[in-house]
Amino acid sequence: MDDPSTSATGSSEGMTSRDYYADSYAHFGIHEEMLKDTVRTGSYRAAIINNPHLFKDKTVLDVGCGTGILSMFAARAGASHVVGIDMSNIIDQAVKIIEANGFKDTITLVKGKLEDTELPIQQFDIIISEWMGYFLLYESMLDTVLEARDRYLKPGGLIFPDHATMYIAAIEDQEYKEEKINFWDNVYGFDYSCIKDIALREPLVDTVEMKAVATDPCVLKRIDLATVKKEDLKFSAPFELRATRTDFVHAFLAWFDISFDCTHKKVSFSTGPHARYTHWKQTVFYTPETLRISEGEKIVGKLTCSPNARNNRDLDITIAYSTPNSARIRVEYKMY
Amino acid sequence: MDDPSTSATGSSEGMTSRDYYADSYAHFGIHEEMLKDTVRTGSYRAAIINNPHLFKDKTVLDVGCGTGILSMFAARAGASHVVGIDMSNIIDQAVKIIEANGFKDTITLVKGKLEDTELPIQQFDIIISEWMGYFLLYESMLDTVLEARDRYLKPGGLIFPDHATMYIAAIEDQEYKEEKINFWDNVYGFDYSCIKDIALREPLVDTVEMKAVATDPCVLKRIDLATVKKEDLKFSAPFELRATRTDFVHAFLAWFDISFDCTHKKVSFSTGPHARYTHWKQTVFYTPETLRISEGEKIVGKLTCSPNARNNRDLDITIAYSTPNSARIRVEYKMY
Numbered sequence: 001m002d003d004p005s006t007s008a009t010g011s012s013e014g015m016t017s018r019d020y021y022a023d024s025y026a027h028f029g030i031h032e033e034m035l036k037d038t039v040r041t042g043s044y045r046a047a048i049i050n051n052p053h054l055f056k057d058k059t060v061l062d063v064g065c066g067t068g069i070l071s072m073f074a075a076r077a078g079a080s081h082v083v084g085i086d087m088s089n090i091i092d093q094a095v096k097i098i099e100a101n102g103f104k105d106t107i108t109l110v111k112g113k114l115e116d117t118e119l120p121i122q123q124f125d126i127i128i129s130e131w132m133g134y135f136l137l138y139e140s141m142l143d144t145v146l147e148a149r150d151r152y153l154k155p156g157g158l159i160f161p162d163h164a165t166m167y168i169a170a171i172e173d174q175e176y177k178e179e180k181i182n183f184w185d186n187v188y189g190f191d192y193s194c195i196k197d198i199a200l201r202e203p204l205v206d207t208v209e210m211k212a213v214a215t216d217p218c219v220l221k222r223i224d225l226a227t228v229k230k231e232d233l234k235f236s237a238p239f240e241l242r243a244t245r246t247d248f249v250h251a252f253l254a255w256f257d258i259s260f261d262c263t264h265k266k267v268s269f270s271t272g273p274h275a276r277y278t279h280w281k282q283t284v285f286y287t288p289e290t291l292r293i294s295e296g297e298k299i300v301g302k303l304t305c306s307p308n309a310r311n312n313r314d315l316d317i318t319i320a321y322s323t324p325n326s327a328r329i330r331v332e333y334k335m336y
Numbered sequence: 337m338d339d340p341s342t343s344a345t346g347s348s349e350g351m352t353s354r355d356y357y358a359d360s361y362a363h364f365g366i367h368e369e370m371l372k373d374t375v376r377t378g379s380y381r382a383a384i385i386n387n388p389h390l391f392k393d394k395t396v397l398d399v400g401c402g403t404g405i406l407s408m409f410a411a412r413a414g415a416s417h418v419v420g421i422d423m424s425n426i427i428d429q430a431v432k433i434i435e436a437n438g439f440k441d442t443i444t445l446v447k448g449k450l451e452d453t454e455l456p457i458q459q460f461d462i463i464i465s466e467w468m469g470y471f472l473l474y475e476s477m478l479d480t481v482l483e484a485r486d487r488y489l490k491p492g493g494l495i496f497p498d499h500a501t502m503y504i505a506a507i508e509d510q511e512y513k514e515e516k517i518n519f520w521d522n523v524y525g526f527d528y529s530c531i532k533d534i535a536l537r538e539p540l541v542d543t544v545e546m547k548a549v550a551t552d553p554c555v556l557k558r559i560d561l562a563t564v565k566k567e568d569l570k571f572s573a574p575f576e577l578r579a580t581r582t583d584f585v586h587a588f589l590a591w592f593d594i595s596f597d598c599t600h601k602k603v604s605f606s607t608g609p610h611a612r613y614t615h616w617k618q619t620v621f622y623t624p625e626t627l628r629i630s631e632g633e634k635i636v637g638k639l640t641c642s643p644n645a646r647n648n649r650d651l652d653i654t655i656a657y658s659t660p661n662s663a664r665i666r667v668e669y670k671m672y
Binding site (some may be wrong): 028031032035036041067069072073081093096097098099101181187188190191192194195196199 | 364368371403406408409429433435436437524526531534535578
């Protein structure tokens with residue numbers, strides 16, 4: 001289905017005008033998509049509900065609580081008190097939902113930006129948050145989770161999830177590259193190549209079949225939520241991708257895994273092409289030229305990722321790479 | 337595919353801050369969808385390119401020209417000069433496209449709001465525009481086209497397209513209503529019925545199969561572009577829907593047809609459930625309760641449509657209806 005709306009309704013004190021109009025989380029459609037992502041929501045449920053020994057009589061902070069689903073999981077798991085915070089107007093619905101489900105005394109909801117708000121509890125045993133964006137870091141709430149950790153988490157407290165790992169591989173993707181990129185060479189007989197240049201530099205969030213993957217995957221970045229610092233999210237990661245077959249390569253593919261290592265059975269899930277569908281899909285970076293690789297050869301490169309200097313919600317991503325058959329190429333991408 | 341971005345880049349003088357951040361047309365993704373809608377773009381091409389007798393040596397105004405595709409069709413059809421106007425930053429790309437395709441001398445592009453701009457030509461023989469939104473009128477540019485007609489069209493000049501017709505029918509849609517509406521009754525065991533109330537009142541833009549349609553269609557509104565006034569777009573239309581079979585009814589369905597009656601072969605297309613896919617799909621209005629109808633019985637009702645008083649890009653739509661088995665019900669919907 002398509003959602004005809006991205007605009008916000010209602011009002012919210014303390015938001016800047018950009019925040020206000022950008023409050024896409026105020027619309028229920030995005031929460032519907034996230035709730036119906038059963039890999040996502042089911043993993044959080046398993047990590048929380050199946051581990052009451054971790055939650056019993058504990059205080060829990062839910063960062064970016066949305067409709068309150070994780071807060072209610074924590075309350076069900078035996079938390080003594082849960083505080084959920086969200087700056088989007090969706091929290092007005094969360095208030096109704098919490099009340100309708102009998103959690104008014106266990107869950108306290110706070111509307112606002114964590115950075116600017118005083119919470120009713122000063123120290124929490126556990127932080128829970130679903131902060132992940134496309135490519136893990138695009139429009140993610142990780143900065144806010146780290147702020148919450150540093151200000152509110154008791155020493156030795158738990159963070160759900162506690163680990164994230166980013167991966168990269170290379171894919172054969174001729175057919176879809178024709179449709180998405182080369183389409184602009186000839187639009188009803190007209191030359192639209194200026195749009196082609198723009199399209200190429202914008203990573204595409206899409207599902208890719210496992211059979212398209214033509215190399216081994218390589219870890220780009222491991223994030224330990226207990227220790228990572230905001231500065232670490234600006235990073236440069238070398239990679240080596242060994243071809244698992246002789247093929248053409250049209251793009252790099254990135255995805256991430258999430259784990260709750262503090263749980264009894266170490267709940268985890270992957271957003272990779274080998275795993276079940278999630279709303280994060282994967283992220284495709286088309287290369288300007290097609291690469292040729294033979295089985296066993298390596299694509300050697302480096303991915304650099306940093307928030308855009310002008311708008312730190314945008315991501316500047318650079319991929320530099322070479323193969324045994326081609327000189328080093330460097331492509332600048334932008335997620336915005 | 338999903339588009340990770342709805343935000344605008346670049347800058348544009350004369351836009352309000354809301355317009356600026358709402359400039360979703362600045363992103364190429366929306367133009368890609370419209371260009372790849374071959375029913376839409378192919379119909380305009382047929383109406384323009386196949387009718388050079390109408391365009392030869394004529395002046396043409398393209399309202400909301402986007403990437404300039406319709407302007408280039410008009411130039412190809414022999415227009416002496418084309419002026420394309422658009423307030424979105426996408427026009428910066430249109431300038432490059434026009435030049436790359438050798439139309440720099442034939443097509444003049446103007447960035448701005450038609451209402452606030454002086455055009456380089458004062459009288460045009462033909463206005464072309466693809467102004468239609470979801471449900472025809474949601475976020476449509478029809479107001480701007482009417483302003484262009486009244487200010488710039490020569491007496492007896494042509495408008496492409498020149499007619500639009502809105503339709504309504506009733507559909508059996510139990511399975512999808514479960515997924516979209518009743519889902520909120522039980523979300524991982526929790527009661528989300530406050531969201532259900534919101535979801536029900538928001539028309540859903542989606543494709544519906546012809547076999548779901550359980551009644552004859554009924555015309556809601558005919559729009560003659562040559563004569564319609566802005567006030568006419570706030571309307572109240574009675575309807576009678578005769579059941580073509582005995583079935584349950586879960587929603588009303590609306591769509592529209594577009595025609596270029598001034599062309600030699602009267603080019604037209606439909607966005608209805610019987611026709612080929614278009615990016616406008618259809619619009620579904622779920623009813624709070626399921627209706628029972630028997631073959632030959634009629635659902636009698638009235639649809640009222642008006643721009644929202646606070647934000648005139650939003651649409652307030654009311655549907656009041658009754659069947660031989662049920663009392664009159666009135667539901668207020670909002671497209672925003």
